[in-house]
Amino acid sequence: MNIDTHKDGSTARLVLNGRFDFNSHAVFNETTDALLRQPGVSELELDFDQVKYVDSSAMGMLLLLKERAKSAAKSITLLNCKGAVAQVFELSNFSRLFTIK
16 A cells, blocks of 8 residues: 655645555554644545455554544544445444544
């Protein structure tokens, strides 16, 4: 998976591209950790428009990110979830845990 990061004021948008699975662990954690350490960033938006597949390890990474973001007083929003990704998030009740737009 590739991640492109764009900052606009206090919001950082991570545009995810490819399969979001266990192989994405290192790049996902490095990218999100760096953004969580930035004092000027208060919200992380994860754009799933180009993601066609997520597995259980990716969902675990999102849950851990949510905990780390909460500790850093930052919010997480999931964007453009569609197809199989939206279905997995819906079945897992992620809408109760995350803001999904």
